[in-house]
Amino acid sequence: MRKEASRATGRPTLAEVAHLAGVSQITASRALRDVPTVDPVLASKVREASKALGYVPNPAARTLASARSQSVVVLVPALSNQLFVETLEAIHTVLRPRGYDVLIGNFHYSREEEEEVIRNYLAIQPCGILLTGFDGTDASLRLLEANKIPCVHMMELTKAEDVYSVGFSQEDAGAAIARHFLARGRRRLAYVAAQLDARVIRRGEGFKRALAEAGVDALELAVPGPSSVGLGGELFDKLLRQHPDVDGIFFCNDDLAHGAIFEAQRQGISVPGRVAFVGFNDLQISAHIVPRLTSIRTPREDVGKHAAHLMLALLAGAEVRDRTIDLGFELVVRESS
Amino acid sequence: MRKEASRATGRPTLAEVAHLAGVSQITASRALRDVPTVDPVLASKVREASKALGYVPNPAARTLASARSQSVVVLVPALSNQLFVETLEAIHTVLRPRGYDVLIGNFHYSREEEEEVIRNYLAIQPCGILLTGFDGTDASLRLLEANKIPCVHMMELTKAEDVYSVGFSQEDAGAAIARHFLARGRRRLAYVAAQLDARVIRRGEGFKRALAEAGVDALELAVPGPSSVGLGGELFDKLLRQHPDVDGIFFCNDDLAHGAIFEAQRQGISVPGRVAFVGFNDLQISAHIVPRLTSIRTPREDVGKHAAHLMLALLAGAEVRDRTIDLGFELVVRESS
DNA sequence: CTGTTAGCGCGTTCAC
DNA sequence: GTGAACGCGCTAACAG
Numbered sequence: 001m002r003k004e005a006s007r008a009t010g011r012p013t014l015a016e017v018a019h020l021a022g023v024s025q026i027t028a029s030r031a032l033r034d035v036p037t038v039d040p041v042l043a044s045k046v047r048e049a050s051k052a053l054g055y056v057p058n059p060a061a062r063t064l065a066s067a068r069s070q071s072v073v074v075l076v077p078a079l080s081n082q083l084f085v086e087t088l089e090a091i092h093t094v095l096r097p098r099g100y101d102v103l104i105g106n107f108h109y110s111r112e113e114e115e116e117v118i119r120n121y122l123a124i125q126p127c128g129i130l131l132t133g134f135d136g137t138d139a140s141l142r143l144l145e146a147n148k149i150p151c152v153h154m155m156e157l158t159k160a161e162d163v164y165s166v167g168f169s170q171e172d173a174g175a176a177i178a179r180h181f182l183a184r185g186r187r188r189l190a191y192v193a194a195q196l197d198a199r200v201i202r203r204g205e206g207f208k209r210a211l212a213e214a215g216v217d218a219l220e221l222a223v224p225g226p227s228s229v230g231l232g233g234e235l236f237d238k239l240l241r242q243h244p245d246v247d248g249i250f251f252c253n254d255d256l257a258h259g260a261i262f263e264a265q266r267q268g269i270s271v272p273g274r275v276a277f278v279g280f281n282d283l284q285i286s287a288h289i290v291p292r293l294t295s296i297r298t299p300r301e302d303v304g305k306h307a308a309h310l311m312l313a314l315l316a317g318a319e320v321r322d323r324t325i326d327l328g329f330e331l332v333v334r335e336s337s
Numbered sequence: 338m339r340k341e342a343s344r345a346t347g348r349p350t351l352a353e354v355a356h357l358a359g360v361s362q363i364t365a366s367r368a369l370r371d372v373p374t375v376d377p378v379l380a381s382k383v384r385e386a387s388k389a390l391g392y393v394p395n396p397a398a399r400t401l402a403s404a405r406s407q408s409v410v411v412l413v414p415a416l417s418n419q420l421f422v423e424t425l426e427a428i429h430t431v432l433r434p435r436g437y438d439v440l441i442g443n444f445h446y447s448r449e450e451e452e453e454v455i456r457n458y459l460a461i462q463p464c465g466i467l468l469t470g471f472d473g474t475d476a477s478l479r480l481l482e483a484n485k486i487p488c489v490h491m492m493e494l495t496k497a498e499d500v501y502s503v504g505f506s507q508e509d510a511g512a513a514i515a516r517h518f519l520a521r522g523r524r525r526l527a528y529v530a531a532q533l534d535a536r537v538i539r540r541g542e543g544f545k546r547a548l549a550e551a552g553v554d555a556l557e558l559a560v561p562g563p564s565s566v567g568l569g570g571e572l573f574d575k576l577l578r579q580h581p582d583v584d585g586i587f588f589c590n591d592d593l594a595h596g597a598i599f600e601a602q603r604q605g606i607s608v609p610g611r612v613a614f615v616g617f618n619d620l621q622i623s624a625h626i627v628p629r630l631t632s633i634r635t636p637r638e639d640v641g642k643h644a645a646h647l648m649l650a651l652l653a654g655a656e657v658r659d660r661t662i663d664l665g666f667e668l669v670v671r672e673s674s
Numbered sequence: 675c676t677g678t679t680a681g682c683g684c685g686t687t688c689a690c
Numbered sequence: 691g692t693g694a695a696c697g698c699g700c701t702a703a704c705a706g
């Protein structure tokens with residue numbers, strides 16, 4: 001009877017659901033997608049039939065017919081940074097249960113690679129893209145616009161219209177650290193940074209601006225290469241040789257600060273006795289290291305969660321009032337400062 | 338002319354490529370998929386036409402027609418553990434450029450959730466699955482078998498036939514640590530562990546077995562919950578109260594060891610003077626912490642790389658001689674032991 | 675609010 | 691070694 005079964009998936013199809021429910025395929029399709037213009041009675045019949053058959057929609061067929069997949073691409077600068085992994089996981093947690101596939105676009109802090117990643121992922125016709133920051137190439141932006149793909153930017157905020165963003169003010173965070181140092185009576189301050197992406201630069205600017213407003217100059221030691229614990233120690237050592245009087249250092253991330261703490265310990269330099277340290281991101285270990293590290297707790301998990309929900313709203317065609325979601329940050333003061 | 342363009346993607350299709358190359362669609366299809374039974378001359382014509390048009394295959398159409406997607410699912414116990422992220426990244430690096438989509442299946446150390454994740458991902462008809470470990474539920478294994486999905490297991494090895502695995506011997510690694518302690522004259526040894534998955538248990542067994550062979554008993558402090566830096570400090574403190582004479586501790590992962598190092602420092606306990614520490618995985622920070630942590634360097638990146646290549650071979654239908662790839666491990670001896 | 679028609683772009687089948 | 695025809699499972703369009 002089922003002589004065609006050789007090629008078929010074997011799984012129940014929409015046609016069978018529709019047949020069982022006594023409606024047409026398209027009505028079944030609409031009912032299962034919660035299209036509002038369906039008689040509630042029919043809709044529930046369809047849902048019952050679907051359940052009875054154990055129907056699972058075929059995403060490939062859906063994508064082919066609608067020219068839009070159920071995949072959301074998440075563009076992150078790196079996976080080596082725990083930061084983005086936590087955001088990614090939050091996104092996953094929101095999107096997967098709703099039937100979306102989440103695809104990682106790791107662009108290794110390279111905007112050219114980001115553009116290439118976008119171009120490649122366009123083949124699967126993603127239904128949405130979550131981006132880190134705002135500094136994609138022009139070509140990237142044009143690609144996304146031309147393909148009418150909803151975008152949500154993460155980690156930073158913008159005042160631009162028509163742009164959806166979820167994050168916090170990097171500048172304000174930098175400024176908060178500056179004020180913290182000043183309040184503690186520190187005056188010989190430095191910003192030590194690596195992996196100089198837009199956010200790292202911006203938080204440094206906030207730091208320096210706040211200091212300048214207080215009439216304090218800031219030292220700066222910034223290297224473009226990747227950040228690491230070992231590098232933190234090296235940069236601290238170098239800075240200390242150049243400026244032995246430095247009494248407060250803001251490291252652009254916790255990893256650098258950890259390395260500096262270890263280096264200080266090896267050199268017998270008291271933290272915060274001689275020099276105070278502040279990190280950024282508040283990684284798990286920062287609350288336990290000796291001395292416990294003062295840091296900015298960034299809402300990376302919430303960023304992912306809110307960005308994902310915002311994307312859901314856009315995908316549903318909902319009216320979004322707040323295009324900008326400011327999740328803030330928290331200065332966690334501990335022993336190191 | 339193109340009045341139907343409304344629904345079409347606008348992108349060039351296989352039919353256009355075939356037309357330009359002067360062959361039938363199916364020949365173009367075969368040529369682009371490197372099916373061997375195609376005249377090399379025609380094949381190159383097709384490739385030229387494809388390039389000329391900027392043709393990009395439509396994955397959804399391919400999936401629908403072949404009932405198999407270009408997606409590989411990677412099942413990991415957690416993303417909070419940097420370990421698996423590095424493996425995942427390596428897999429990504431191999432598979433993405435070859436046109437595969439990599440989907441994360443985070444099962445949060447729950448085998449039931451793993452089964453559910455598999456069941457959910459089956460809807461997209463993945464062409465392959467990479468698993469962490471061997472202890473999936475029976476139902477999981479049956480699902481994968483019934484759907485004829487190629488599987489590669491990571492992180493552990495097995496002697497079972499018909500099973501592909503890439504990793505190293507957890508037991509041998511544990512045993513190596515035991516021998517290291519013994520060689521250093523330590524005799525009052527303990528295994529401290531959390532997040533008791535199969536691999537954590539196995540490396541503990543290797544540790545204890547090697548000690549037993551040397552006539553040494555092992556203390557053990559194992560808790561089922563998630564691992565963390567803070568927990569490492571707590572467990573160390575607890576163990577020390579119960580057994581003040583302990584002189585060597587093997588922590589099932591570096592995070593626990595880090596926490597213990599900080600706790601020891603706070604209590605003024607000398608490491609390795611009074612008690613030696615060894616961790617597992619050799620995270621980046623372990624080479625810098627004070628004292629630098631002795632640890633087992635696990636080949637997690639290579640595991641991902643080799644697992645991905647093994648999967649590629651299986652997908653290509655190639656003959657695979659070595660179903661088991663042992664990547665080994667390295668005991669990195671540092672100051673803490 | 676519902677149904678009919680007509681594909682979406684590709685790979686499988688089976689002839690040649 | 692190559693091709694014609696068909697169908698994968700679903701949704702967009704438009705009419706009713």
